[in-house]
Amino acid sequence: MALRFHNTLTQRLEEFAPADGKTVRMYTCGPTVYSYVHIGNFRTFAFQDILRRTLRARGFLLDHVMNITDVEDKIIRNAMERGLSIQDYTKGYTEAFFQDSATLRLEKAERVVFATEHIPEMVEAVAKLGSSGHTYESDGSTYFRIASFPGYGKLSHTNLGGNVAGARVDVDEYEKDDARDFVLWKGQKTGEPAWDAPMGAGRPGWHIECSVMAMMYLGQTLDIHTGGVDLVFPHHENEIAQSESLTGKPFVRYWLHAEHLMVEGKKMSKSLGNFYTLRDILDRGYAPEAIRFLLTATPYRKQLNFTFDGLDAARSAIERLRSFRWRLLNEKLPAGDNIAMNERAGKAIADFDSSLDDDLNTADALAAVFEFVRDANTAMDAGEFRESNRHAAVELLTSFDEIFKVLEPTAAEGGASDAEIEELVAERNRAKKAKDFGRADSIRKQLLDLGIVLEDSREGTRWKRK
RNA sequence: GGCGCGGUAGCCAAGUGGUAAGGCAGAGGUCUGCAAAACCUUUAUGCGCCGGUUCAACUCCGGCCCGCGCCUCCA
Numbered sequence: 001m002a003l004r005f006h007n008t009l010t011q012r013l014e015e016f017a018p019a020d021g022k023t024v025r026m027y028t029c030g031p032t033v034y035s036y037v038h039i040g041n042f043r044t045f046a047f048q049d050i051l052r053r054t055l056r057a058r059g060f061l062l063d064h065v066m067n068i069t070d071v072e073d074k075i076i077r078n079a080m081e082r083g084l085s086i087q088d089y090t091k092g093y094t095e096a097f098f099q100d101s102a103t104l105r106l107e108k109a110e111r112v113v114f115a116t117e118h119i120p121e122m123v124e125a126v127a128k129l130g131s132s133g134h135t136y137e138s139d140g141s142t143y144f145r146i147a148s149f150p151g152y153g154k155l156s157h158t159n160l161g162g163n164v165a166g167a168r169v170d171v172d173e174y175e176k177d178d179a180r181d182f183v184l185w186k187g188q189k190t191g192e193p194a195w196d197a198p199m200g201a202g203r204p205g206w207h208i209e210c211s212v213m214a215m216m217y218l219g220q221t222l223d224i225h226t227g228g229v230d231l232v233f234p235h236h237e238n239e240i241a242q243s244e245s246l247t248g249k250p251f252v253r254y255w256l257h258a259e260h261l262m263v264e265g266k267k268m269s270k271s272l273g274n275f276y277t278l279r280d281i282l283d284r285g286y287a288p289e290a291i292r293f294l295l296t297a298t299p300y301r302k303q304l305n306f307t308f309d310g311l312d313a314a315r316s317a318i319e320r321l322r323s324f325r326w327r328l329l330n331e332k333l334p335a336g337d338n339i340a341m342n343e344r345a346g347k348a349i350a351d352f353d354s355s356l357d358d359d360l361n362t363a364d365a366l367a368a369v370f371e372f373v374r375d376a377n378t379a380m381d382a383g384e385f386r387e388s389n390r391h392a393a394v395e396l397l398t399s400f401d402e403i404f405k406v407l408e409p410t411a412a413e414g415g416a417s418d419a420e421i422e423e424l425v426a427e428r429n430r431a432k433k434a435k436d437f438g439r440a441d442s443i444r445k446q447l448l449d450l451g452i453v454l455e456d457s458r459e460g461t462r463w464k465r466k
Numbered sequence: 467g468g469c470g471c472g473g474u475a476g477c478c479a480a481g482u483g484g485u486a487a488g489g490c491a492g493a494g495g496u497c498u499g500c501a502a503a504a505c506c507u508u509u510a511u512g513c514g515c516c517g518g519u520u521c522a523a524c525u526c527c528g529g530c531c532c533g534c535g536c537c538u539c540c541a
Contacts, residue, residue, distance in 0.1 A: 011470090029541075037541080044541040073539080158469050158537070180537095206539085228541030229470080235540085259471065260535065267535065297489080298479070303471070303534065310478060313490035320489085323503055355480090363480050367488035374488095374505085381497095381505050437499055444501070455502050462503085 003058055003357045005224075006301060008232060008255040009155055013359060016254060018223045023061040026051075026224035027214040027252075028109065029231055032069040032206075033093040034078060038275035039291065039306065040261035040268035042104060044228045046292060047258040047300035047360070049106045051226065053403045054356050065217045066109035067210060068094055070116050071203055076192055086116070086193055100278045103288045104295075105405045111217055115209045122204040122212045123197040125246060126184045130199065134245045138176065140187025142199045144207075146180050149241040155255060156233035182238050184208050207238035211251070215243060225252040229259055230267075261295075262305045281311070289406040290315040296404060299361050317370075318406050321397075322464070323455075324373045325407060328393050330459050331380065337388035341379055345392035348372035349399055356403065369400050412465055416450045425454065425461050 002015045018024040028048050031037045052062060070090045079089035101108070115122075126142055129135050134148045146152045153159060183205040188194035194201040214222060220243075227236065236255065243251035260267045263274045281291055293314040298304040351368035355361045376393055379385035401407045424443055431439035444454055447463070455462045 008470095031541080032539090041541045047541095153469095156469070156536075226541095230536065230540055232470085233536060234538090258541065260541075262534075265534070267540090269540065271540075294478095301471075302479085305478085307477085309490080313478065316491090317489050320503095327504080361480075363478095363488075367480065370488050377504055378506090432499080435499080441500065448501095453502075456498085456500090457503075 003054075004359055005254055005256055006359050008257050009252070011157070014254070016224075018060060019221065019253065023063050024055050024223050025063045025218040026065070026226065027210070027218060027222050028064065028066045028225075029210060029227040029235070030066040030068050030112070031093075031097050032072050032075070033090040033097060034072065034074040035093060035270070036277045036279070037097055037100065038268060038270070038277050039281065039295070040263075040275060041228075042100070042106075042278065042291075043261040043295045043304060044226075044258040045101065045106055046104060046295040048226055049104075049405075050296050050300070050356075050360055050362060050403060051224075051256070052107055053405075054360060057353075057356075057399070057402060062110060063218065064109040065111045065113060065214060067213050068097075068112060068114050069206060069209060070094065070114050071193070072206060076203075080191065103278060103282075103410075104292050105288070113213050113217065115204065115213070118209070118213050118216065119195045119204065121216055122208050123185075123195070123199075125208060125212045125242070126204075127198055129184065129242065129245060132245065134242075135184060136177065137199065140200055141183050141202065142185040143176055143181045144184050144238070144242060144245075146178055146182075146241065149245055151244065152241050153237065155237050155240055158233065180234070182207060182234060184242070207235055208242055210235070211239045211243040211246070214239075215247070215251075220247040220249045220251070222252045224254045224256060226256045226258070229257045232257055256300075258300045259303045262303050265305070268306065276306070284308075286311050287315065288410050289318055289408075293318055293404065293406050296362055297366055299359070299363055301359070321369070321373065321400075322407060322409075324377060325397055326462055327377070327380065328390060328397070330462070331457070332459055333380070333385055333387045333390070334383055335388075336386040338379070338384055338386045341376070341385055341389040342392045344375055345372060345389070345396050348396050352396070352399060362404075365400075365403070369396065372396060409465060412451070415465075416447075416452065421447065421450075421452055421463055425463055428454075429461060 003017075004013045005016050006012070007014050028045075031041060052064060056062060071086055075086055075090060079086045082089065098108070126135065129144065130142065135142050135144055137143075185197065185199055185208075186202050186205060188201040188203070192203070194203055214225070225236065225239075240251050262268065263276075266272060266274060268275045278288075278291065282288065290311050291314075294306070294310050295304070297314065297317075348368050348371065352365045355365035355368060358364070372393075376385060379389075397407065424447055428440045428443035431437075431443065447454060451466045452463050453466055455464075
């Protein structure tokens with residue numbers, strides 16, 4: 001079955017292939033670095049990571065651009081309050097974002113681009129929109145006139161010509177012809193950082209930033225553009241209006257949007273204050289893999305309610321997979337081959353792949369893996385899993401972990417070294433052999449206090465960090 | 467009000483017009499110096515509610531109720 005994605009533009013499941021058949025050109029709206037991003041933001045970035053890895057597993061090359069918005073109202077306000085340049089203010093948050101992403105094992109986009117490094121191109125785009133009659137100036141700022149773009153609303157499927165009764169549109173705050181017109185270029189106010197431009201000193205609006213950088217690196221029509229659902233309107237709608245007004249060509253072939261991470265039934269957000277940063281959760285002793293698993297195990301188009309119970313469940317689920325892998329790699333197995341078992345593994349891999357092909361159905365993909373783990377464990381217990389079956393099973397785990405990336409534990413900082421632990425385990429095994437169980441138990445206890453759990457088996461003692 | 471997503475076991479969560487995946491948690495059992503791990507059994511006569519179509523619907527159609535999101539910066 002072919003790879004299929006739900007396209008927000010058409011509201012349908014569509015077969016996907018890059019326009020050139022080989023390289024997927026995709027753009028992701030990255031963070032605005034005015035503070036730490038929270039794990040709700042990371043839900044979307046984790047989805048993009050699953051997307052990247054799946055595309056590559058299908059043999060495509062990637063040219064993925066992620067922007068960093070490093071000039072914006074909150075950044076300017078906070079930087080000015082602290083007497084810092086916007087560069088100095090954003091630097092730490094940008095680095096923290098990269099660090100947190102790496103901690104969650106998110107691949108870095110092929111190109112990470114900064115808004116402040118593309119101002120001339122944005123100025124040029126605004127000027128070009130002006131010369132083609134899409135803009136107007138008001139109070140020093142330049143606005144995009146929505147009425148000049150007939151397709152406006154096609155992504156969010158809203159008819160903006162009608163009334164907006166009930167919507168909280170505060171018209172008074174703006175000097176715009178139409179409440180939905182949006183700013184392309186913000187005129188400088190006293191003391192604010194600004195760049196020179198034909199339309200007056202100022203700074204770019206958020207929307208033009210993404211259009212310009214996306215098309216500059218990826219061409220006039222992108223294969224994929226992703227973000228959270230809250231960006232559908234107005235951000236992505238505005239990107240379409242600007243971009244297509246500039247080029248006359250479709251801006252994006254496939255729009256993919258991730259649903260929100262919820263907390264106690266509400267969207268996790270800075271403004272509600274109900275958010276956790278990655279650091280908050282790591283401080284509570286959870287491993288990054290558990291967080292990654294939780295964020296990715298629920299398909300991206302479904303709202304995901306974040307709970308610590310959910311994190312506990314994720315931790316246990318990963319542990320089950322790791323235990324199976326340990327057994328697969330270490331247990332002595334009867335010689336030979338069990339053809340049925342190889343076929344079983346092959347079916348699991350096929351199911352895993354086709355689930356991901358189906359709009360990245362991670363929950364279904366995981367089910368294929370866990371079902372195989374149960375069957376393989378059962379076969380091992382019965383002596384029906386043979387030496388030569390290892391290969392196919394390892395292949396499944398490899399396919400799985402190329403996407404989910406949770407099997408390798410994150411190395412603990414500090415604490416006992418592997419060598420020290422091995423020594424204690426060896427000593428305990430000597431004590432066990434001598435039937436000195438008191439000594440053996442005290443070593444078990446000692447290691448447990450260090451966060452090390454022991455599991456005895458016929459093949460020896462396995463240890464793992466809690 | 468408009469647009470969108472969703473309501474499946476204690477929790478999380480797949481799914482199909484033909485009789486409910488998977489994970490976590492719980493209970494009982496096997497194994498075990500201890501402890502784990504693993505395995506087995508067990509936990510939804512029912513998939514928000516009401517109608518309709520059908521031999522058959524959780525799955526299709528109609529209506530309704532509820533939750534969430536967007537419509538303002540926002541992943």
